[in-house]
Amino acid sequence: MSRNPYVRKMSKTTWFLTHGRYRSYILHELSSFFVAIYTGILIMGLLRLGSGPEEWAGWLEGVTSPAGIVFHLLAFAFAIIHTVSWFKVVPQAMRIQRGEDFVPGQLLVRAHYGVLAGVSVVVLILAGIA
Amino acid sequence: MSTREITLKVLRYRPEVDSKPFFQTYEKVPCEEEWVVLDALNYIKDEIDRTLSFRWSCHMFVCGSCGMVINGEPKLSCKAFLRDYGKKITVEPLANFPIERDLVVVIDDFVEKLLSVKPWVIPKVKKSLDDGAYNQTPAQLKSFKQYSMCINCLLCYSACPQYGLDNSFVGPASLALAHRYNMDSRDVGRKAREDVVASAEGIWECSFVGACSQVCPKDVDPAGAIQQIKITSAIDYVMSMVPGGK
Amino acid sequence: MAKSPKAIFWLLFAAGGTVTAFVLPVMILVTGLAPAAGLFSDALSYETMNAFVGNWLVKIILFGILSLAAWHAAHRLRVVAHDFGIRADTFVAQLAYFMAGIATVLALIALLAV
Numbered sequence: 001m002s003r004n005p006y007v008r009k010m011s012k013t014t015w016f017l018t019h020g021r022y023r024s025y026i027l028h029e030l031s032s033f034f035v036a037i038y039t040g041i042l043i044m045g046l047l048r049l050g051s052g053p054e055e056w057a058g059w060l061e062g063v064t065s066p067a068g069i070v071f072h073l074l075a076f077a078f079a080i081i082h083t084v085s086w087f088k089v090v091p092q093a094m095r096i097q098r099g100e101d102f103v104p105g106q107l108l109v110r111a112h113y114g115v116l117a118g119v120s121v122v123v124l125i126l127a128g129i130a
Numbered sequence: 131m132s133t134r135e136i137t138l139k140v141l142r143y144r145p146e147v148d149s150k151p152f153f154q155t156y157e158k159v160p161c162e163e164e165w166v167v168l169d170a171l172n173y174i175k176d177e178i179d180r181t182l183s184f185r186w187s188c189h190m191f192v193c194g195s196c197g198m199v200i201n202g203e204p205k206l207s208c209k210a211f212l213r214d215y216g217k218k219i220t221v222e223p224l225a226n227f228p229i230e231r232d233l234v235v236v237i238d239d240f241v242e243k244l245l246s247v248k249p250w251v252i253p254k255v256k257k258s259l260d261d262g263a264y265n266q267t268p269a270q271l272k273s274f275k276q277y278s279m280c281i282n283c284l285l286c287y288s289a290c291p292q293y294g295l296d297n298s299f300v301g302p303a304s305l306a307l308a309h310r311y312n313m314d315s316r317d318v319g320r321k322a323r324e325d326v327v328a329s330a331e332g333i334w335e336c337s338f339v340g341a342c343s344q345v346c347p348k349d350v351d352p353a354g355a356i357q358q359i360k361i362t363s364a365i366d367y368v369m370s371m372v373p374g375g376k
Numbered sequence: 377m378a379k380s381p382k383a384i385f386w387l388l389f390a391a392g393g394t395v396t397a398f399v400l401p402v403m404i405l406v407t408g409l410a411p412a413a414g415l416f417s418d419a420l421s422y423e424t425m426n427a428f429v430g431n432w433l434v435k436i437i438l439f440g441i442l443s444l445a446a447w448h449a450a451h452r453l454r455v456v457a458h459d460f461g462i463r464a465d466t467f468v469a470q471l472a473y474f475m476a477g478i479a480t481v482l483a484l485i486a487l488l489a490v
Contacts, residue, residue, distance in 0.1 A: 002145070002146065003145060003230070004145035004146070005145070005228035005229060005230055005236050006143050006145070006148075006150060006151060006228060006229040007228045007229075008151070008225070008229070010225070010226070010291070010294040010295060012295060015291050015294065015295070016291070019202065019341075021339070021340070021341050021344060022291060022339065022341070025339045025340070025341075029337075089338065089340065089353075089354075089357070091354075092340075092343065092351060092353055092354030092357060093354060093357035093358060093361070095354070095358065097269065097272070097273055099269060100268055100269040100272055101272075102272075
């Protein structure tokens, strides 16, 4: 009997829609788009801060415009998706062995959330909000 | 013991007559309550259609030969209990491998990848039998034990989109096994494995979808292993660029 | 097979991913959503911001966050392009890392100018 293996090809452009775990993967990967734009906006803000009060006021106006608000709402949502997905895999990337046993993964995750809370409170205090 | 009737939709491919695979439906397959999908397939082969081909051996999640895609999910068919599914079950061969016949896939590529990472202990000094065993503490054993549980069932390769998109990728199980030996206190082969492991086709092709670890029936966590190799390899790479580094 | 220089970019990606996971949510709140919600009286006024960013420690921290965020996003966007079926990986990589390089330089210029 002759061999004639059949090769099934995966779609190179739509594969990430075919399964729940691929969809959640591509969702957190897309956070990078918002991280990139937000970083750009902040750098622009700093550049304009250095150019004087009017320039800075112009930047603030852009941030608080309807388009600015929509972008920042989306960016905030994706930042949360990024944080949650990043912390979720910490136990996989970081294995700490003490003696024979490993530090429980969930403890590492909780420690990350603890630091997140601490950092957030400090920033909010610095900004005069909390 | 109660029986129930299950409909199995099985992807068939007979290389001598078919130009492409097609679904064949086996209706009203009488199944016992405690059966797994593999039992149902064996019933079909024994009683309904003896041309149906599939691989299996141990029937107890050890041999790793009965991997299939069941209702879209890579599974060991000996571990997929019928009671966890509805009355209709779809069975396909593992994704990302060429189909040899029906549910049997060609795994030559995997075997080649596995060998390329030198999955054996490379000791610093070869001992003769008379010199006795290479000793290891329980803690040293535990550091890699999880990664040694792999049964080469290839569910991870079936779940991995990066392997599916570009099969030059060394892939999850092979890299997890490379990590298993890298972490072994008796082994000094990490540098020897790095040519393959730390190449563009090795760990760097992985984008941490994490699907491999989610489908692994042995909780090996290949995705975690790959991330850990990335960390050490990246540090190695930086050190090799620093003057005086190695 | 040779060892891949992707190692360097991955290291920046991973460092940036960790830093952004900790700081981005609250930063977006403070610099984006709070001003729009009118939560500030004068914290974002020109004088206050100038004095704040004038602090060297703040400059160093902001530079770290902004540059790592840029390299993180650049590397991940390269992977996204690949996942979307764009197979000109060398070109995409060069473009992405070039943009990250520009962002790094601009961040440095901006912070030194305040």
